[in-house]
Amino acid sequence: MDELTREFLIESQEGLDRMERCLTDLEERPQDKELLGDIFRSVHTIKGTTGFLGFKRLEKLAHAGENLLGMLRDGKLTADRDNITGLLKLLDGLRAILKIIEASETEGDGDDGALIELMHTLQHPEAISAAAPVARSASQSFAVAPVAQSAPPATIVRGGSAGPPTLPESTEAPAPPPPSAPIEVVADAPQPEAPKAKAQGTAASDSTLRVDVNLLNRMMNLVGELVLTRNQILQATALDPNLTVLSRRLDMVTADLRESVMKARMQPVSSVFSKFPRIIRDLSQMLHRKVKLVMEGQETELDKSLLEAIKDPLTHAVRNSLDHGIEPPSVRQANGKDPEGTLKLRAYQESSHVIIEVSDDGAGIHVERVRNKAIERGLITQERAANLGERELLQLIFLPGFSTAEAVTNVSGRGVGMDVVRTNVEKIGGKVELDSRPGKGTTLRLRIPLTLAIIPALIVRSLEQSFALPQGALSELVHVPPEKASTAIEWMEGTPLYRLRGQLLPLIFLDRMLSPGLKTDARAEKDNFIAVLDADGRRFGLVVDGLADPEEIVVKPLSAVLKAIGLYSGATVLGSGDLALILDPGSIASRAGVAMRGEEEQIGGTQEAGEEEAVTRSEYLLVEAAERRAAVPLGDVLRIERIPLSRIEYFGYRPVLNFEGQLLPVEDTGGVIAAAQGNPEAQLTVVVCREGNRHVGIAVNHVLDVAAGGDLFEAGTQTAASGVTLLNNHVTGIVDLGAVAPLPVDQRNRQNLHTGQTEWTSLPEEVA
């Protein structure tokens, strides 16, 4: 394809996207001259260029649309629903031809006669009633049937502007008399381009540049390389004081560069959100629902490839909400709700994730129906179902083959279930959460990582080789010393199990799995490390020989031959220059057969979440700071970082850590930082904890152990003492995380975050 045609395709598609947005806006503000002008220009540009490139079919169609738009713009017609539906059909028609051009470089030989006819008919509104058969035949052939029906229109509110939903007035208002002039005159009349808009266009293009995605991918790769090289240089120069300054500078520049390139790949979620007004408009007409769409946080940015990946799951969720969640207006009214339902799309960033929420105020999910359906489909047994709580039942809709849709509609219920949504999101390292309140509504929350290419991973050793375990799947690490191995690891007829806080955890020995012939009788004599993994809800312990540092790894694809093995999701180059295979916890679980019972376990697991929390409450991480011991509640510990002292920076007088733009206050009550000051090579251990919604770090010298705390009672009164616990028979003070003073943050944002956490949330009543 030549450069000119490609340019034209990109430009036209952008123009049509803009037109689509404008059209849905137009429904709300039918008199808006600027919108009409915008739409007119999109079509006009296409017409002009196609004539030049010799695409006759496209030109003819665009020309017909332009005539109609010209009349609308000049106020000779009013943009009523018929017109807008017609224009949307025109848009689809134009898009279809562009697609053909893209694929084959020719326009194809479809017949646009009916569509052109429709454009003409719409220019004579009075003729519609007179020549009804003509209009109907034209509209039917383009499936504009809903226009004729009295489906309630969808109104769209952007950015949560709380104005009352306005129905397009024009539906009632009589259309202005059509011009008596024949169409040709209108078409031949000079079309003045709005000079104002043109000026705006150039201003925008001056500061932006269109860049090939392949180039960006290549840059990302190279930056990944640079990160690797930097890691190696940092390791190699760690002992040479002459190079410290240089390597630190390299470290900084690399981090900045990486961030910039990542930013260049970012796109606002509005690029995905923008197609929803149209989808919702069409769907609400088809399903006879009244729906108001509210979109928030459209400026939130996400990596382009991730945006592509969430497009389908999101569309599916929205369809579900409309089809199963939001009730028909009559039902809503009967239930005392606003007949117009609200569908909310919300995006916001939360640390290294972007959260995308699809929430509706529909009927919610009927857990009883979910239970019955799951039994009917043979997904769970009757007894199990009887024992499940509400939350666990909700999780059932993510099982493959689940659908509560009574009838298969052409909107949802066609077998593409919520399991696909979950699989797609998990494929990119995200998570799906579901909340539903019967009668109140449902919220589906997609938790998407900011980037794909670089992931945090824990490096483990097995078979004298390094492997990388994605941190996302890792929930905790357990060390089993050699002398305890024989008692701690229990065997049930050849199946190794470990008692983790009273619950049996299936174990998988990595070395045995990777080298089937291996004899592991000598296992008792060495250290065992159990990485407790959670892969798609399947919990198991992976036994490895050793642990190395966590590292940010750059994922490199594997060749097809190695991908076929199934256990590796990629490979990476470590700071030491060694290669490491990236383990795929999901496939490891499947191969070991954790899959089936894991599904149940996950469901059962949530049920016991409360209990488990109670257990973890009394478990503590024993740390040592400046030769004093202290306990940190294990449930609050997020991770432990070993960092050079130089990473600590100061915000005012307070020590803080900068984790890729996330500021972490570091508490130094033990005086560890102060004591190490002046020693440039000092290393520091920071225990990162959760305190409410924020994260805080605690500077310590060492992490000693994890132990269950015993209650201590005040002598005489026998009341439980607070802030202190008995750990390994020593009285140990508990670190009060709440006492760590918050960083001064923008109070508005903080407010936002809080509402994000507390707000009720959920998903459609029945899910396909």
Next chain:
Amino acid sequence: MNTQSSLASQNSASGQLARASRKDKAAAALVEMCSVRVGQTLFGVPITHILEIVGGTRPQAVPLAPDFVGGLVHYRGDVLTTVSLRQLLGLPAQEGKQDILVLESAGGCFGLLVDSVGEVLTVSSADHEPNPSVLDQRRRALFAGAYKLKDGLLVLLDPERLDPMRLGGLGASAA
């Protein structure tokens, strides 16, 4: 450089590098071959297929990979799958560092692990002979005939036949 070329072929299309695997009857063309040694045998790979020669690498083993995979190496920002010629020929694995020819084939790049890389030889397509029929099945599938040199044979390797994708498919059907 020890170039072995017959005078007769030198006056024919000298700059042209014909596909070595094709036997050209009429005008004998000159082909440049990178010679590599595995075990006792001298092999030749047309240099037009070689992207780079990386010496002294220590490939990272991949547990559970097919036998012919010699491991992974880091090559220019990518992770390269290598094919071990020793394994393919059924020779015992060699300890220590090995040389790698980075080859380009239809399925992408891959590395060929060899004992050592020798000089580039110029051979004439007139000296090419197809695989002898007595060669065992496995070798016949891998080799693309041989060139008769003054002091021995140069077994021609066709990168397409060594592509791990193809070998993987081959292994599956054989098993």
